[in-house]
Amino acid sequence: MLVLALDTSTPAVTAGLVRDGVTVAERVETDARKHGELLMPAVQAVCAEAGVALRELDAVVVGAGPGPFTGLRVGMVTAAALGDALGIPVHGVCSLDAIAAAVVADGPLTGNLLVVTDARRREVYWAAYEAEGARLSGPTVESPDALRERLPGLRLVAAAGTMADGFGLPVHEATPSPAGLVAVAPLHSAPGPLEPLYLRRPDAVPPGERKRVAR
The missing domain is CATH 3.30.420.200 (Nucleotidyltransferase; domain 5)
Known part of the structure; x- marks a missing residue:
């Protein structure tokens, strides 16, 4: 099975191709302000490196967070769009x-x-x-x-994780890897709803009712 794995839950923008559990191409670029600009070029780069066309994918796995609102949306919307366009399942997993x-x-x-x-x-x-x-x-x-x-x-x-320093413990992996994302995805089951794990309300809220001006 050939799976495209994406994650934008941290400042790292991650895209990778995993075939039968083995990572065959991976691209990780770190810029917390450029998830939208970096993700699709990274997808194209890993496909080119592996000599794979998007139509050959069997599934997409995407990190669903928890993560900051804007960055997380980039990865999940991209995964949903690719799944819809290619007619393949999209699995959201906890990053x-x-x-x-x-x-x-x-x-x-x-x-x-x-x-x-x-x-x-x-x-x-x-x-x-x-x-x-x-x-x-x-x-x-x-x-x-x-x-x-x-x-x-x-x-x-x-x-x-990215904030592992400072807790007095030996530190390992910092960001979600393509292999890690695929490892926790239920690829042989129907995907559930693609829902982000924000864990708190976004800063932006709908405007309230306008105050009446006294005449």
Whole structure:
């Protein structure tokens, strides 16, 4: 099975082709302000590198976050558009799960894993995982200090993600990899609704009712 994997849940713009679980081409560029400009050129680049046409894809997997609103939308809208145009399934997966899967694939852990990424507003997104990769807790958004208070009860031996530094643990994978994204996708099941994991309300809100001007 040939799968296109995309993720824009972090400042990294990731596109990769995974054939039967093996990454055959990958492009990662980091610019938190240029997800929209970088993603499709990255898709075209990995297809060219692998000598693959888009029509040969069997599925698309996309990181559904948690992540900042604008960047996350770029990846998910692109994945949905490609799936619709090519008539192939699109699977949304938790981006933190994908990071954990990549860490576990590199070698067995002796305890639990913390995956933590930047949520902005002086907060982080995080989830905790067993040594085999099963999620124990989260995903959650809160301040780093609030997370530190939880650490003693999580029995952690390692951390991963873009905000993994600063928690006193050995640091592994930083961003979702194509192989990690595909590893946690239920490729042999019908895809569910493609829904982003924002974990909080966006800054933008509909305007309220206009105030009446007294005459």
